[in-house]
Amino acid sequence: xxxxxxxxxxxxxxxxxxxxxxxxxxxxxxxxxxxxxxxxxxxxxxxxxxxxxxxxxxxxxxxxxxxxxxxxxxxxxxxxxxxxxxxxxxxxxxxxxxxxxxxxxxxxxxxxxxxxxxxxxxxxxxxxxxxxxxxxxxxxxxxxxxxxxxxxxxxxxxxxxxxxxxxxxxxxxxxxxxxxxxxxxxxxxxxxxxxxxxxxxxxxxxxxxxxxxxxxxxxxxxxxxxxxxxxxxxxxxxxxxxxxxxxxxxxxxxxxxxxxxxxxxxxxxxxxxxxxxxxxxxxxxxxxxxxxxxxxxxxxxxxxxxxxxxxxxxxxxxxxxxxxxxxxxxxxxxxxxx
Ligand code: NAD
Ligand code: UFG
Numbered sequence: 001x002x003x004x005x006x007x008x009x010x011x012x013x014x015x016x017x018x019x020x021x022x023x024x025x026x027x028x029x030x031x032x033x034x035x036x037x038x039x040x041x042x043x044x045x046x047x048x049x050x051x052x053x054x055x056x057x058x059x060x061x062x063x064x065x066x067x068x069x070x071x072x073x074x075x076x077x078x079x080x081x082x083x084x085x086x087x088x089x090x091x092x093x094x095x096x097x098x099x100x101x102x103x104x105x106x107x108x109x110x111x112x113x114x115x116x117x118x119x120x121x122x123x124x125x126x127x128x129x130x131x132x133x134x135x136x137x138x139x140x141x142x143x144x145x146x147x148x149x150x151x152x153x154x155x156x157x158x159x160x161x162x163x164x165x166x167x168x169x170x171x172x173x174x175x176x177x178x179x180x181x182x183x184x185x186x187x188x189x190x191x192x193x194x195x196x197x198x199x200x201x202x203x204x205x206x207x208x209x210x211x212x213x214x215x216x217x218x219x220x221x222x223x224x225x226x227x228x229x230x231x232x233x234x235x236x237x238x239x240x241x242x243x244x245x246x247x248x249x250x251x252x253x254x255x256x257x258x259x260x261x262x263x264x265x266x267x268x269x270x271x272x273x274x275x276x277x278x279x280x281x282x283x284x285x286x287x288x289x290x291x292x293x294x295x296x297x298x299x300x301x302x303x304x305x306x307x308x309x310x311x312x313x314x315x316x317x318x319x320x321x322x323x324x325x326x327x328x329x330x331x332x333x334x335x336x337x338x
Pocket of ligand 1: 006008034082
């Protein structure tokens with residue numbers, strides 16, 4: 001049995017589909033602060049399996065300990081956390097409390113109950129402004145916002161923990177830019193309010209819910225002046241977790257892996273791919289740079305290929321097509337509700 005914290009969220013829910021299809025049993029722990037039970041039901045429909053759910057906040061020490069004590073978990077995949085960069089600047093204490101204190105509670109409960117295998121959702125944001133590209137796992141880390149610093153603190157806490165006791169096996173997965181949806185269009189990302197991230201925003205424009213995409217800067221030192229990122233299909237990311245789980249029992253201490261494709265695309269290239277996938281015009285307006293954004297960020301994913309036997313396979317086009325299928329289903333659902 002795998003305990004999946006944050007399993008009702010965007011990446012966690014897609015990962016549950018992949019794990020269940022690989023034959024794992026999962027228990028989802030989530031406080032539903034940024035998700036709903038609907039996502040769990042979608043996973044159940046896609047896999048034809050019912051999923052055990054614990055509605056628990058990781059900051060609640062007693063409840064977290066109870067869940068760990070009641071189950072027999074081969075491993076924990078820890079997705080639960082807050083992830084909005086801008087919000088983390090406005091309310092840093094909430095981010096440190098939720099992400100760092102919540103993780104410490106989880107680790108204490110794991111320690112007390114004898115579960116020693118963990119996969120943690122880290123982020124390419126821990127690299128900050130890259131010194132060299134592509135980014136390898138040994139690159140300098142230097143997060144530029146409180147959200148990123150919660151990830152760096154947690155990475156350090158995990159290194160300290162494994163240094164204190166050799167029985168722990170920990171894999172840190174640094175995700176680049178997860179996008180897209182399950183290929184059926186039945187499961188995808190459901191951002192609250194106006195999306196901050198490029199692809200959900202673009203899909204909102206393609207769907208006619210917003211007038212144009214705001215391109216944050218076209219004066220970066222990149223091939224067309226717009227920001228370059230390593231977009232990775234969320235189902236490829238899910239497969240990376242499956243591969244990490246397989247390796248976990250043989251891990252002594254901490255291993256770190258970049259999960260990206262190794263290819264960067266500019267904002268304008270994403271817009272072109274989205275136009276091709278949706279058949280919609282998707283107008284855009286260039287605005288000034290968004291504070292805190294780096295010009296370019298993409299992974300060297302070769303370590304994951306060598307050690308985990310994992311490689312991202314889906315193209316940018318597939319990411320856009322699957323995101324669009326999900327957007328159409330969402331629009332249909334909203335129309336049916338009215
Ligand atoms: P998400 O918000 O969709 O999912 C996170 C889930 O965790 C939600 O269901 C939320 O309700 C739950 N949660 C939050 N705080 C909790 C708490 N204290 N107790 C219990 N449940 C809690 O986000 P996501 O995009 O699926 O991201 C999953 C993880 O991956 C996060 O840790 C995030 O920081 C990391 N990550 C995401 C991205 C990205 O672009 N989406 C990139 C890099 C890393
Ligand atoms: N962008 C726009 N317009 C928008 C939104 C974004 O032009 O409306 C641009 C950004 O300037 C950037 C690119 O599109 O160049 C991607 O921006 P996103 O907001 O989609 O993604 P980020 O790279 O800024 O950050 C994301 C997550 C972080 C995570 C990081 C990992 O939001 O939480 O990827 O690399 F840490």
